[in-house]
Amino acid sequence: MSNEVQLKVKDKFVSKYKAGFPQINKEAILNLDVLKDEGTIVSLVDEKNNFLGKGYYGRQNKGFGWILTQKETESIDQQFFVNKLRAAFDQRHAFYKDKDTTAFRVFNGEGDGIGGLTIEYYDGYYVINWYSHGIYCFKDLIIQSLTNLVDFKAIYEKKRFDVGGKYVEDDDFVSGERGQFPIIIKENGVNFAVYLNEGPMTGIFLDQRQVRKTIRDKYAKGKTVLNTFSYTGAFSVYAALGGAKETTSVDLANRSLPKTVEQFQANGIDENDHVIRVMDVFNYFKYAIKKNLSFDMVILDPPSFARSKKHTFSAAKDYVKLLEETIAITADKGIIVASTNSSGFGMDKFKGFIEKAFKNTNGQYKIIDTFSLPDDFKTIKQYKEGNYLKVVFIKKIK
Template sequence: MNIKLNAGREKSLLRRHPWIFASAIKQADSDLASGATVDLLSSDGQFLARASYSPISQIRARVWTFNDEPVDKEFFRRRIKSAIELRQMSKVDSHTNAYRLLHGESDGMPGFVVDRYKDLLVLQSTTAGSDFWKEIVADVLVEETGIQNIYERSDVDVRELEGLKPIAGILRGTIDDTSTGLSTSLRLTIDEYNLKFQVDIEHGHKTGFYLDQRHNRHRVGEFAEGRDVLNCFCYTGGFSIHALANGAKSVLSVDSSADALSLLEENITLNNLPAERHTCLEGDVFQLLRKFRDANRSFDMIILDPPKFAPTAAHAEKASRAYKDINLLAFKLLRHGGMLFTYSCSGGIDAALFQKIVASAALDAGVDATIIEHLSQGSDHPVSLHFPEGAYLKGLVCMKG
């Protein structure tokens, strides 16, 4: 089964970028099924890559391999083994028992995200190709990790672009096996830098927890001692717990989800942290930041970790305004010498643009600020040199002069 590209549209594949858009396709076999494996050919018929086919998505093909090799169970076994070895080499498990095991294109597995939470795997499939091979991949994961229990969280909106329905539930094993530590409510407790966090596998964001922020949470803790901290978009309190555990004077955690804040308070109890130094506040972060400004409140440290404002470049302009708004307000609320930990996980906002947005916010706030550190995702979220889109998490640590 073949797809032939328009003349000149093979350049991205020659640079080993794994996506082919619909506009690049000159001719495709008429009987291609959703998720089928196809050969990508140049306009003159030369083999370029082997990929999965999606008849609906604008990303019409995603490359499995640039080599002329079969895509089968043993192919996925090699990719999974390589991903496991990479995590072992980076010693990601030296500080945690929860980390990303498969990270999509950067592990040569487009459409697949697999996170390990102790002795449970959570799998997310987002493309026609990953759905096609999901059962095979699940079998290989059990064989190569020895973990018997896999829960599926393929319930993300991006599946709609592939013509796929949301799916969530047990993929392998059971949820009542005592080896997983799972309760009947699909919660478990993980360890991170000697702290404990409850994870809601069934209803939590992403696969249950923001594993990509692990190192950045630790960095917040290293600077938190004696500071009044404001944690915005706090979710279940990862940054808040690290700040409190490392001697923050006070922590105010803000989120729009009452359920997330309830789990945050449970995490405070779980870690025997001083509840009197912590306050939860439910509400819209944008509105609350303005109220804090109007009330002349101030903080020594502010954390901004908002949701994805710009999933694609098409949303960048609107998202830029939102990022500037919250960063401008944060700069106004920071005391002199205060620290801003600000992040963007939006694929449509690259690192250079994000820095420009934060700089513009500081200028409009009338403050001098210095970047003292650039932050990104952890080593269990690797980035292929040929797939810069994999570097989705951008972080800046700024100090207000």
């Protein structure tokens, strides 16, 4: 790590940083040219050199780093990281005690005081996610802090900062005893096979835990369910366990078929009673219209941005069109579970997409449930972008 540098904040952004905004943004800084090496400790000051905060330089999405403390004399050292991690783990005490859920997030970036870093727990295994070269420069201090605080089977890491636009494909193992994968974790009593050694994704997105439980417990019984952008079929598994008549899982990735079969089998579900299709979701909508298919429930959980050979999808630009196509194959009185993890807009705008889609299709609807991030994905009010998840259960009236 390089010597500390000073960043001057433009006057119009000073109040925002005083209020606790944690991200260092390009438009707020007068002298970004002083930043050279990621991992450099930076002090933010106003134009009169009054201290505002201290953090590090690290390129992540549109940000240039994160503020870690508003205390001028606080050092970013081993004890700093121990204190942050201990506080976060203490707040998840109830999660550690829950025998029905053995996988959850134990540290959530800026929500727990260190932007660019998340840590997840998978039944005794810990997975550290590094989101920039900058935070990765503190690797030794953070891993040492983690090992000082918890008992673990093993620690794995995911380097989620781009090198040439690609995930950093290194050996993900850090410490402990290498796992024999898959390991089986529980979520609300449901089994999932997860892999901590196969690149950036483990096989389950932990932020949808409450949504999946709601589908199983309240809405799935007796329903035909279409699960689009299905990944490893987690929503389909929950729907099946909730008594769905049949599920159809659709995803473009070839791996989705064996991965979905694996998740069904982990829960004693015969995959032959369900449909799994490897194809472009947008092509599937056309196929469903052609075959006069309709579903009692359609689950939409697309990535914020996706590209296939024939289609490019951006949640901000294309979600309305996606909803219009979904409405066309949803039965009257049916339910659409509309979800997005795009941090570029809030819940009000997302509900606006829903309103526009139904207006464009001359339909009527009622919102019957909404969700954002669960409690283990801690967020702060000063950084609304951190509360990225938006899920709306919509009943199609006609």
